[in-house]
Each structure stands twice: as structure tokens, then as C-alpha cells.
Amino acid sequence: MSKTYLDLSAVGMRFKTDKGFFEALVDVNLKIAKGEFISLIGHSGCGKSTVLNLVAGLTEATSGGIILDGREVDGPGPERSVVFQNHALLPWLTVYQNVELAVRQVMKEASKKDVDEKVRYYLSLVQMDHALDKKPHEISGGMKQRVGIARALSLSPKVLLMDEPFGALDALTRAHLQDSVMEIQAELNNTVIMITHDVDEAVLLSDRIVMMTNGPAATIGEILHIDLPRPRDRVELADNPHYHHLRQQVLSFLYEKQSKVTRLKSSKHNQSSAVA
Known part of the structure; x- marks a missing residue:
């Protein structure tokens, strides 16, 4: 196997409940x-x-650790960006604006042209560049999830x-x-x-x-x-x-x-x- 990039070492997780502690995970490697x-x-x-x-x-793990x-x-x-089962798009923003919002989080000093190129690139990757100006309610569930994936990828996550x-x-x-x-x-x-x-x-x-x-x-x-x-x-x-x-x-x-x-x-x- 190639060099380790993400390492979960002896990870454990306990949650406090009304009945005491609940042991969710133990020794995950x-x-x-x-x-x-x-x-x-x-x-x-x-x-x-x-x-x-x-x-x-x-x-935060209650035992062990994670190295990325x-x-x-x-x-x-x-x-580390997350794509949920629910797309979680902001309904008042267009497809373009939803991805643009994410891009600006990692390209705060970038020019409008550079941001625009990145937004369009990731929307084209998920085949949604034809729907830039549509709001979430105007597109199907599959299309919404494509936009959610584009938004996550636009952060250039590790x-x-x-x-x-x-x-x-x-x-x-x-x-x-x-x-x-x-x-x-x-x-x-x-x-x-x-x-x-x-x-x-x-x-x-x-x-x-x-x-x-x-x-x-x-x-x-x-x-x-x-x-x-x-x-x-x-x-x-x-x-x-x-x-x-x-x-x-x-x-x-x-x-x-x-x-x-x-x-x-x-x-x-x-x-x-x-x-x-």
C-alpha cells in the first residue's frame, strides 16, 4: 500500500446519555x-x-487520534468537505451562487475572473453548467445532489x-x-x-x-x-x-x-x- 495519508489510530468514541455512557466506537484503526x-x-x-x-x-474522539x-x-x-444525503443547498441562491459561496471560502483574495472559472469548472465536472441561474426548487433531486458534490469539490478538499x-x-x-x-x-x-x-x-x-x-x-x-x-x-x-x-x-x-x-x-x- 502507498504512504499513509489519513490515519485513524485507536479511535474510540463515548457519548454521555441519561443512562450513563454509551460506547459507540472502540479501537478503530x-x-x-x-x-x-x-x-x-x-x-x-x-x-x-x-x-x-x-x-x-x-x-472529537474520546480516545485515539486522527492524522491527515x-x-x-x-x-x-x-x-475535509462533506456531501450529505440531503444536498443542503441554500434555497435563495442560484446553482452558481451556491458553489461560488464555497469557492470564496478558500479563494478570499482571488479575482472575480478566477472565482468564476473555478465555479464553472466544478459545475461542468458534475454536468450542471447548463443550470447556472436556476434556484434549487427549479431542478430535480439528482441535479441538486450534483450541485452539492460540485460545492464540496470546489473547496479542493484533501x-x-x-x-x-x-x-x-x-x-x-x-x-x-x-x-x-x-x-x-x-x-x-x-x-x-x-x-x-x-x-x-x-x-x-x-x-x-x-x-x-x-x-x-x-x-x-x-x-x-x-x-x-x-x-x-x-x-x-x-x-x-x-x-x-x-x-x-x-x-x-x-x-x-x-x-x-x-x-x-x-x-x-x-x-x-x-x-x-
Whole structure:
């Protein structure tokens, strides 16, 4: 593997609740190379979003630490931009203005011409340069998400964080956006961490799939290397035996191995309760 660019070391996360402390994550260790596309997958409540929030700097780990490009992550920053399931565009601004607002955060001293070129470049990357003057309510859900991706990319982030970015879209729009993300990542060589519940999406897009164990006290259960050559064509992969083998490995972890772990946890809990 290439030199580590993003390093999660012994990361743990506890939340204080009315009933005491809730252990969300324990001992999460993950080394990511520059330009890698990583998917986080697991059942609901396994801490995927917590990992993403920790890397984004929106939450501070209670143990361990995160290093990005030689510097500790200790808060939010434009070098880590997030694409949410909800596009979160400002409704009173046009498509152009939504991206321009982000660009000006990282190009405060730039000329109007330079800002304009950057805004148009990222909107063209997501094929939205035809809708510069439209407001969010005038475009479809898929188009809004494209603008959200353009806005995140326009910050020139070291790491792009995506929290189920296609989850609310119909199947066809989702497929088109997945293809666009693959093309963009190939062009920009962004380091990407994406949360998904979709096994096919994870195999199609990723270099590695990080499979999380069930919570509480979730951690990384397995990491699967996706050694399918790029560029990837979803139609060709439909008949690819190795693609189906990789897909089956993820499903096996999620529905067979995790069931055994859950039963074991339940058994231990019941034994503890009996002793008490």
C-alpha cells in the first residue's frame, strides 16, 4: 500500500446519555492512502456516521487520534468537505451562487475572473453548467445532489466525505451519479470516504470496503480489497464472476458473521444478567 495519508489510530468514541455512557466506537484503526476510495458499510447503529463526523472534525474522539497529511484533525476545516444525503443547498441562491459561496471560502483574495472559472469548472465536472441561474426548487433531486458534490469539490478538499450521497435518489439517477463520481475521482484523484448501505454501490466505487461490526462498541470487522480494474463499467461487471465473488464476501460479513457476533453478545449479556 502507498504512504499513509489519513490515519485513524485507536479511535474510540463515548457519548454521555441519561443512562450513563454509551460506547459507540472502540479501537478503530484505519490507514488510507492518498487517492483511495473507501466505503464504510454495516448495519444501522454501527458507528459509520460517527467515524465520518470524527474525520470531518465535527466531533472529537474520546480516545485515539486522527492524522491527515501529517497534521492532527482537531476541528472542522475546508480540507475535509462533506456531501450529505440531503444536498443542503441554500434555497435563495442560484446553482452558481451556491458553489461560488464555497469557492470564496478558500479563494478570499482571488479575482472575480478566477472565482468564476473555478465555479464553472466544478459545475461542468458534475454536468450542471447548463443550470447556472436556476434556484434549487427549479431542478430535480439528482441535479441538486450534483450541485452539492460540485460545492464540496470546489473547496479542493484533501478528503471528500460522503454520507449516503445517493440514498434518496431513484435507481437510474443514482446509477448516473455513481458513474459521474467515478469519472470525477479518476480526474481529480481525491481521497474519498463514503458511507453506504448498498453493497453493489460499495463494490462498484471502492478501492477498499471497510465493514463495521454491530454496535454498541462497534469497530472494524473486516476490510475487503476491491481489485477490479478501473475504469469500471457496471454493465460489464454484471457478468463478471469476480465482481459477484466480492459482493458475496460483503454480504457474508453483513448477514452471516455479524449474526453470529450478535448472538454471542446476546448470550454473554444473558449470562451476566443471570449471574447478577
